[in-house]
Amino acid sequence: MSGIGSGYDLSTTTYSPDGRVFQVEYAGKAVDAGGLTVGVKCVDGVVIACEKLVPSKLHKPGTNRRTRAVARHAGVGGSGYTPDLAAVADRARAECANYKSFYGDAIPGKVLAERMAHYYHLFTLYWSVRPFGCSTLLGCKDFDGYHLYLVEQNGECAKMRGACIGKGKNAAKTEVEKLKLNEITCAEAVKELARIVYATHDVKDKEFECEMSWVCDASDGEFVRVPEDIAEPAREAARVAAQGDAMES
């Protein structure tokens, strides 16, 4: 507790003198340390891609999913602590099931995003709990078409056309901004996102898997993994392109 201005970061219940809640910002750092997640809304759906860092060669491929379906029509992908992500995804699943049993219809994207944001926000209010160390992208199809929402660890919620979270998000954001999101289809976006994930991957991190899921017309409005026959060529092309770039520089 030495020095002026220190000691304000011990709890989410204490503001710093300049109006910040440090614990929540630290949670944001946990998110930034996790592998990249990119999502875009295209003309015919939403694609979410994750750079899933693999800490050990002993992990079986496909374990520790980073994109998860939470209902037939909705799913999340996120960066940060994987267990926190699992907890948030579980809650989202419960919200979907609850809405369905109460109203008899699939939960609209906006409602789900706001309920998830409320859940995040709750954990920034009490000293007895820790804020989630993960942020999520929510892809959804409802009565109003396809939507992409960014739901952050501090409880913020925004509707997006494209969004990036996690490690290398700024570089990825520049790339996503170049995409013509009003024109491209999901099939094209899969290639672009794979390229972005491979291009922004930090070579210091050893292994990673590029995990991609979508909810689009091709998947009948269901949130599923991008089929291997589409995802694998995209990954392969991205891998080759990334190696080429590395050779040049």
Next chain:
Amino acid sequence: MIPRRTAHERVIGPGVVPHGVDPEHDALYRGRTARGTVTDEVLRGVRGRPFTIDGKAREKAPATRTQTPYVTGTSALGLKYAGGVLLATDTLACYGSTKRYKSVERVKRVNDKCAIAFTGELSDFAYVCDLLEELTTEDFCEDDGTTRDAEEIYQYLTRVMYNRRSKFDPLWNSFVVAGYDAKGEAFCGTVGMIGTHYADDHVAAGFGNHIARPIFREFYKPDLTEEEAVEIMKSALYACVMRDKQMMNKFQIAKVTKEGVSIGEPFAVPTEWGYEKFYNPTKFSPGGW
């Protein structure tokens, strides 16, 4: 305004006060209704029975209308054959004895490995469908390459049915569950209204248990082809529609195979009502009139 008494009268139902049980109270009404003088005859309930419904008393008493069936389907049949399992029902939902809804699909696909058919209350079946829908959504979200198989759905239903009967609020249904079990073998079972259950090569729920199963027992063999099984099923449906007044000559056969569930289009079987004994059905039955 006429003072309204609010009380609970068991004889008529929750929240209802009949005349004739409380002379003091009845005296308040004497000669004061809009329709004319109230006579003793009316008050005794001979010609009419004015009453008041007490909302609060109704709230205290649980609704009982859910405890008896209103709109019901009758028999559901299931039969294994060499390449899968068949399910058959008619497409009728009766309001009491009235043939009220004539195009009801009484079979539900649960997932690729399982389909169920029901007898009994239509709305309770809708509720059970919601429960099963939650299970399949769970399977979908888990996305681990496996789904609940027919035997698991069957066991789940037995628990749901037994749990509700233990609350003295049974779901008014019985089911035929068809599909594949965890070993990949064809499965065919039935679940009763109170959780009774068994699996067999052929089953029937509802009245069809008495009519269709003797036919199944006679003709079933493990190596039935699909065509043979459909023929047996049709003769069983024919037997049912001839004898069960809640049955209708419009049927659906669904099949579960390794490829998944397919629910067939509705069809009719030719019926024959010209039998001699149908002209005067009581002629040969002692005690008839």
